[in-house]
Amino acid sequence: MDTYTDFHRLLVQYLLSHKAASEDALVQESGLTSAAHLAPALGLINQKIEPLGLKVDRVKDEEGMVWYGVANTAADPFCSHASALDPPEVEYFKRLLDSIVTDGSVLYQFAKNMTSDNMTRERKEAVLKKLVDLKWLELDRSQKAHALRLGVRSLLELQSFLEDKYGDDLVDCIICQELVLKGERCPNFPCEGQLHTHCRKLHFARKAPDEQVCPLCTKLWQAND
16 A cells, blocks of 8 residues: 555644554554554655654564654644643643652642642643643552553654653663663662663563563562562
């Protein structure tokens, strides 16, 4: 399929309306038989939209799920038309990013009470809901104290910003070489190797217990599971 058709237009509209879509959802929506057929279609879409400063990009979240979204490659990702946030909301979001990059996540309760100029607690709650709805942030409800972490849209569109601002504070998974904030650190001090949990499980899945070593320090990686 090398002609741009309504099929491609509908895929773009689907991604734009959902902000980001999982690979499984996109395959189902497209009617394609497998994810392997997505690449040619998305490649043709990118030929059309890249001159507009847009690109369909692919990213894995911290759980290993593959997502696609239309990323803005031209404008500042924090400008109002790109982010749907006004200036005070952008500054609040950036302060949240500081905490998330440092600690991997930020407690929802802490985020609501974070000091922010000209923003009431009620407004911050509304902004947090907007950030989650727009997939800039993800609300992790797996623990009693709900936590906020980077959403797939941030992973898609804020890579350059995060690298420029936080530089050496960012850590890449030593298996997939993608950003890891919520992962596992090598249990062998002082090794600083970090892995996504899903990367660690996949990497060690076919290895005997005495062969499950850290790819960085080569010492035995003793996982809790």
